């Protein structure tokens with residue numbers, strides 16, 4: 447079947463990703479060297495994120511209905527991250543250092559979008575209050591802004607870390623015990639509950655990797671930047687791609703159950 451939307455959206459996205467990828471590639475004479483495994487991991491994750499974007503967009507058009515928005519947001523997360531990864535790879539290859547600023551800009555854009563997903567998957571099945579979204583957004587900002595200020599030297603590193611941890615704790619409280627968790631437990635069909643549980647644990651275990659990296663890097667006397675970047679890169683596969691796949695699973699099951 448010819449689908450006009452797909453016909454337009456897909457080439458547009460592919461072109462955007464290609465332009466970003468090649469300009470990041472051509473922008474510097476420094477090339478990825480053979481044996482640079484950290485560089486390889488940046489490259490691999492860039493491609494996985496780019497491919498996931500196309501997948502989530504196509505699936506959003508195929509499944510559609512109330513799930514279209516959640517799947518589109520998953521695509522936005524991987525799309526934004528793919529762009530950042532193209533540039534982060536370049537920073538790594540050129541300087542051998544952690545692209546901290548790019549990471550934080552990426553987080554500032556993608557983490558709120560990941561938080562919206564908790565609201566959206568519940569909104570796809572029942573009526574929920576916007577308060578869920580706002581509380582999660584506030585938690586995100588309290589977590590990221592002091593964290594950045596600590597890393598960038600605008601705030602004492604320990605103070606930045608401590609405030610950031612409070613923001614994360616607030617997010618965890620909301621998704622484990624707050625309104626969102628109650629709606630999920632009482633009104634969500636089994637597939638959505640399963641996805642909710644997986645997403646909740648991703649935010650607990652997968653997200654823990656970033657504050658651990660901060661702690662090791664700034665409070666425990668330093669860490670190997672190469673290892674740290676590989677770990678962050680793998681964490682993003684779980685926190686951005688797998689997170690989107692959990693939602694995709696719920697969308698598929700919930701739609702199949704209705705047919």
Ligand SMILES: *C/C=C(C)/C=C/C=C(C)/C=C/C1=C(C)CCCC1(C)C
Pocket residue numbers: 553556557560589590592593594606607608609610611614653654656657660682685686
């Ligand atoms: C896709 C990117 C994600 C999911 C990034 C998540 C980042 C965090 C969970 C960062 C957390 C931090 C704290 C909990 C304490 C302060 C330092 C941070 C910002 C690294």
